[in-house]
Amino acid sequence: MAEPALFRTIDMPFCQAVQFEHWNAAPGRFFVAVRTRGAFTAMLGNGVVEEFRTLSGPVLLAPASALGGIYDAGLRLADARSLDAQIDQGWPPLTIGIDVTAPARPADWIALFLDAIRQQKSAGTPPWQNKVRAARVADYRLQRLHCHVDGKQAATIIATDAPLLPQQLQRLADRGDAPVSLAVSLGNRLPRVDAGEMQQLTAVSEQTLALLVASARRLVSA
Amino acid sequence: MLAAPTAAANAPVEGRHRARALGITIGRLPPGPLNAITDVAGVEVGHTTLISGHGKLEIGVGPVRTGVTAIWPQRDIVHEFLPCGVDVPNGNGEFSGMLAARNLGILSSPICLTTTSSVGMVHDALQKLQPDDELPPGTPVVGETWDDFLNDTVGRHVREQHVFDALSAARGGPVAEGSVGGGTGMMCYEFKGGIGTASRVIEQGGSQHTVGVLVQANHGTRELLRIDGVPVGTELGRQGQAEQRAELNSILMIIATDAPLLAHQLQRLARRATHGLARTGSISNNSSGDFTLAFSTANRIPRESFYRGAGYTLQSVEQFHIRPYFEAASEAVEESIINALCMAEDMTGINDNFLPALPLTETLEILRRHGRLKGAVDG
Numbered sequence: 001m002a003e004p005a006l007f008r009t010i011d012m013p014f015c016q017a018v019q020f021e022h023w024n025a026a027p028g029r030f031f032v033a034v035r036t037r038g039a040f041t042a043m044l045g046n047g048v049v050e051e052f053r054t055l056s057g058p059v060l061l062a063p064a065s066a067l068g069g070i071y072d073a074g075l076r077l078a079d080a081r082s083l084d085a086q087i088d089q090g091w092p093p094l095t096i097g098i099d100v101t102a103p104a105r106p107a108d109w110i111a112l113f114l115d116a117i118r119q120q121k122s123a124g125t126p127p128w129q130n131k132v133r134a135a136r137v138a139d140y141r142l143q144r145l146h147c148h149v150d151g152k153q154a155a156t157i158i159a160t161d162a163p164l165l166p167q168q169l170q171r172l173a174d175r176g177d178a179p180v181s182l183a184v185s186l187g188n189r190l191p192r193v194d195a196g197e198m199q200q201l202t203a204v205s206e207q208t209l210a211l212l213v214a215s216a217r218r219l220v221s222a
Numbered sequence: 223m224l225a226a227p228t229a230a231a232n233a234p235v236e237g238r239h240r241a242r243a244l245g246i247t248i249g250r251l252p253p254g255p256l257n258a259i260t261d262v263a264g265v266e267v268g269h270t271t272l273i274s275g276h277g278k279l280e281i282g283v284g285p286v287r288t289g290v291t292a293i294w295p296q297r298d299i300v301h302e303f304l305p306c307g308v309d310v311p312n313g314n315g316e317f318s319g320m321l322a323a324r325n326l327g328i329l330s331s332p333i334c335l336t337t338t339s340s341v342g343m344v345h346d347a348l349q350k351l352q353p354d355d356e357l358p359p360g361t362p363v364v365g366e367t368w369d370d371f372l373n374d375t376v377g378r379h380v381r382e383q384h385v386f387d388a389l390s391a392a393r394g395g396p397v398a399e400g401s402v403g404g405g406t407g408m409m410c411y412e413f414k415g416g417i418g419t420a421s422r423v424i425e426q427g428g429s430q431h432t433v434g435v436l437v438q439a440n441h442g443t444r445e446l447l448r449i450d451g452v453p454v455g456t457e458l459g460r461q462g463q464a465e466q467r468a469e470l471n472s473i474l475m476i477i478a479t480d481a482p483l484l485a486h487q488l489q490r491l492a493r494r495a496t497h498g499l500a501r502t503g504s505i506s507n508n509s510s511g512d513f514t515l516a517f518s519t520a521n522r523i524p525r526e527s528f529y530r531g532a533g534y535t536l537q538s539v540e541q542f543h544i545r546p547y548f549e550a551a552s553e554a555v556e557e558s559i560i561n562a563l564c565m566a567e568d569m570t571g572i573n574d575n576f577l578p579a580l581p582l583t584e585t586l587e588i589l590r591r592h593g594r595l596k597g598a599v600d601g
Binding site: 051052053054087163165166167168170171190192193194195196197198199200201202203204205206207208 | 539
């Protein structure tokens, strides 16, 4: 029996949402790392992500020329979870631009976007292609989403259920050679806790991390 | 750490005293019992202070005004690593261990602060503390600032034994400040600078944590000096002193906490040191080597588990509750710098170069005029 995916994509003609848990899950965050290369600049939400090294909503892929609009749609999704711009309830919508011609959007595209996410159902196909690869390392899984435009690399997202800390995830993200690479660990979900209570986390050893990094390298070159 | 009987208006200050003992109260948060980095349990500090010779500089002979300050984050640091983070307000200096902090997120060595020309030797001395086995060795952490106004810097007077002496001398409890250890020949806002320390205690949700700071202060031009928001440097003026080459100078800031902060959170904490530094007037000069390292003693990571095996567990403060630690770090850095200034004494070094201590009587008079003096307290 196939293992459940570490992420799911919700496709639309004008964007793609990469979701690691239900969009309206209880407040919580996953660790994330971002690596950009070359002249890549088309990303919104990365300032907060780099500060806190966490993610709490879907990653949105969008044509670079439509980046702001898709980010705003993602913000509306976060607003539906909390009006207080909480980093564990979808703020900020990490939105990545793909170098591709943006298709025309219908007048009610924001409603279409929100409906697709709420119903967890794709509603079209984005103007780029995806390849998904998976690997198993020790007790952990890795899955890579590779977005490309007619064979030209656009973005890579590596997800793992291994409990990696941010600096460990960074070494995974560094393996990607697309203009932008993300690494997300689902191994530690950080729930909101009260003052005085501590988050409980786990981390892998360097030995296990080395295996994960090697596997990630193979995945991105596959 | 005796209180100074100096709070009365116009009373001349005898000797050197810490800021709080003079009635200078930085910030809002309470200090720990020692108001020192050693308020963080397990942290120990030791100094080797080298002072010899007078008169004309003779490279390799002296005069010598230098030393080493050693900090044990915890005694077993080479076998039990601690999470750490770094920040660099301006990077014209040397601070080894930054890559280990950034790429691995761990501290695996005692920390030594010294003079610029001794970094390599101190680094190699610290390397000798690392276990010699099949696992990778830890990364020595040594930072430097430039003491060439007073010291025969090029003469490289710090020896390996001085490093080991500082490490052996390290203790918990009160920390010697001013012209000691790595701070012996340092200049701060063109007054005598050196080592300073302070701490803050945070209570939140029934938990109590401490943030402690130690600085090696060798930065800033006099006109920029501010104490508790008052432009003391400008008001003191030069008092006959010539302008020094202070723009080449730097500061090292070490933050310790017993709060369970992870590496990326400690990097954020380290960044807040700059706010405390800035409140004393620094702009991190173009030629400064300003470095901050923050570590937490709460999560000990066995070396064996870090490198191999199934992994390890950690605790972490919730990001939503991290703000008080930022305030604590900022305040403690600010007060550490002021303590370094208040505790350092006049010093004459190479070629009879003279560096005056911050004049406490005049400084208190300025602060009093600005309504910033409170009653002197212990510590």
